[in-house]
Amino acid sequence: MNNFRIEENLNRVRLVFKTIKYNIIVDRDMKAKHIKYGKDIKQYYRLYNEKNNDKPVIFFIHGGGWWHGSPKMCTCIGKYFAKLGYTVVLPAYRLTPLHKYPSQIEDIYSAFSSYSKRNMHYRDRKFIIMGFSAGGELAANLIFNRKMQEKYKINSSILKGLITFSGVLNFEKCTSKHSKRLIKNYLGENTNINNANPINLISKDTKVPVLCIHGDRDPLINKENSSSFINKINSMNKLAMLEIVKGKHHSDINELIIGKGEQMSKIVLEFINTL
Template sequence: MKNSTFKKIRRKAINLNRTIIYSYIKDFCIKGQNIKYGEDKKQYYRLYKRNKQNIEKKSTIFFIHGGGWWHGSPSLYSSVGKYFYKMGYNTVLAGYRLVPTHRYPTQIEDVFLALSHYIKNNPNVNNIIVAGYSAGGELAAQIVFDHERQEKYNIDNSILKGFISISGVLDFFKCSSRYSKILIKNYVYKGKVDKVNPVNLLNKEVDIPILCIHGDADSLIDVNTSISFIDKVQNLDENTILKIIKKAEHEDTIEMVRGEGNRYSKYILDFITEVNNLKEIDR
């Protein structure tokens, strides 16, 4: 094994361990509740709910974890739920069944089922921002822009008020690294990549605020996946935002929504605030 490859693997292992430490030790007093929406052990979501929050006025963050569709869980990303909880938002961390035991479209169906379950059991929720990291960005895009599945799962898309992608896999054909191509192949498997590719969901006018964040040094999921997605939005306006973080690798961008965040966290918090302000104007 070449030294460079070994260093990359070692770095990712260190970052994974750091994620676990953040999840289970940082903000230990903040507790989430695991709620099952299916029979499989992966079919659950972790809910961080503020007791005194007026959910009709503030967004609920529906966040989908990354992991290349083959690993990850809401528990591993609990630090994200805690971060948004501290910022004053109810947060749902959605889990889903994983590759290779389950392939496309299982992951998409699961996150739709999780959202449908949450809405059914929280009927007063009318303001949801759907967000995702890495592979979770692809699944989040499916929720927001796949109108046929919204109808299938009886989801009123008027309550979906915003879309946030953090280093998301938003255009499969712009993924240039060998490893990312393997991940996509294992996920889509025998399906047609064109049909699954989230950028192809943008086939008509988009009327929801969009924020895409990506690092320009991302060696796993090329920054051009986010650029291509934003370019495909036909009616670009001030509510369609692309933020490219200089010298940021794939795992760096998730730091914006963990612990105390970092200097780039304002991009996400400002976006959520603006979505809430737009909702107030609509009312």
């Protein structure tokens, strides 16, 4: 595991340069709309390629351990899907330590509700919810948290699929010191971890196809996060798929959806096409 952590840190240097390249240099004419959904500086989303077509909307939630990250850092991901003809929504949300759970979940629901109401004339649009790392936890809440769906009057029938990349999906499987510290900082002292654990939101009445993608060398978020999440879903309705990518760590799993993608990118695109 220590070797994987070293490899992760080394890979980040290469990934930073690749991200900058596709965030800033490549396709610089592809602009995003900046739309506010609340008063806080972090309550906004970036919108790419707003079109009314038969392709689903990609709603991608950034990671960063709930304390850093932004849609601007995910510009390359927005461009990747926009070039393929998808409308892409990249929501921002308030971060720890100033804002604890469930502020981040509230913001994701607010952003989704804001975009949905803004585009009510596109009544037949499908939404694919995606999330990386901590964003996977927020994405799972958007799909499986029925109380929040009722609170924000979200019609769950428009949520057609969930894809997570290195997702934080089962707090009990987060065994590294790093992940435990992040979860503690996110939840605070007064939150029951079992009630907040995303895997515990899964129920038989939620029938949304799920694809979890995880690197087999991830030193930060154990791949058992994804495998246990998939196993629980399949014990109920057989609608989930797990893809463990050999040689991938934590952050570099995003290379599947950056630039021209990679050979394994077809897993993501084929899954979307089946929905």
